[in-house]
Amino acid sequence: MRWQDIDQHPCSVARTLAIIGDNWTLLVLRDCFLGVRRFDQFQQRLGVTRHVLSDRLRKLLDGGIVEKVAYQQRPLREEYRLTEKGRALYPVIVHLAQWGDKYLPHPLGAPVTRIHTHCGGVLEATLQCSHCGEAVEARDIHVEENPHWRGKVLPR
Template sequence: MRWEDLDQQPCSLARTLAVVGDRWTLLILRDCFLGVRRFDAFEQRLGVTRHVLTDRLKKLVSYGVLYKSPYQERPLREEYRLSEKGLELHPVILGLVGWGDKHMSDERGAPIIHIHKSCGQEMHATTHCSVCGKAITAKDIKVEVATSWQGHLDEFLPSKSR
């Protein structure tokens, strides 16, 4: 498999990485969730080269994660904003942040905290079953080929998980 063919793989993880799996892309999205919208603001905050930044923003717009919105005319200036599709990446960001808070923090602990507006408390994200609502861990889940894909994915699942 070549990296550029990722979005045609029969795997939702691979297809998502086709959108957000390049270097810097998830850091750009982190800044979007913090309210950053303009090219030069991303550039200064990330220290990424303009060439890479142009490429990543273009890709995110082409996949519909961000959209360009004019904030002045003459000369036309546009900023980058999260679409509904982009906002739905928030659980991914929270997952990565949560793991880093727990496993990569130094003695000062997590730099940023998340307040749940509705309960007012400092929280972190937990992952739950959409059906029964219970919290889950990796060992609570079994994986299967969807019926619509049976016969087309024979070699994808290694025998251990079948």
Template sequence: MRWQELDQQPCSLARSLAVIGDRWTLLVLRDCFLGVRRFEHFQSRLGVTRHVLSDRLRKLVENGVLKKTPYQERPRREEYRLTEQGLALHPVIVHLVQWGDRYLADGRGAPLIHEHRDCGERFQAQLTCTACGEAVGPRDLRVRQNPAFGDEALVEAGVDVEDVSR
């Protein structure tokens, strides 16, 4: 599988990585969720080159994760805002941050503390079943093949069809 062909794979993770699977892209998204919107602010916070930042922002806009919104007319200036599709990445970013807080933090702990705005308590993200409300862990899921995807597409993507239902 080639990196440039990820978006063509019959795998939702591969297709997602084709859009957001880059360290600079994830840091841009982190900053978006922290309220950063303008190119110069992204650049000063991240220390990334203008070329790389322009490329990542363009890709996020083209894929519908961010949208450009004008904030000044003369000269025209635009800022980047999360779309509905971009906002849907919030759980992904929060889970990655909390994984880093747990396994990669130094002796001082998490650099940022996430609190639930309504109750003021520290927030710990978890997956829950939308039907019953129970917490869901890796051993609580069953993965089945979607009949709309034939075995050929999965085999081509390197998925062992026999292991899909285990």
């Protein structure tokens, strides 16, 4: 199976990664959340080739994660902005960053700190059960398969 066919999977993770799982794409998204919006800015910050950047941005556009917004006419110049659908990926980026801060620490410390502007506190995300409010770990979760894919989603 080719990588570009994984959007055919019944799995939500697979379909999500079909849009954002390519090399570079999650870094593009990280930059989006830091306020980067222009092609050349992405290109210089990431060091990715223009060709690949162009391809990744197109996939994000097609996936509805970013949209092009004109910031000037004549000459027409457009920038890439996260849509609401795109902003909903923020928890993914935050958890990736927190995991890196904890398990791959840099000698000079974490590059950025995220401050919750409402309360002024430092954001430390945890996985919490919205039902009981408890912190959740992988071992506390039981996965139940949708009967429509009996045997096709879970192993064995």
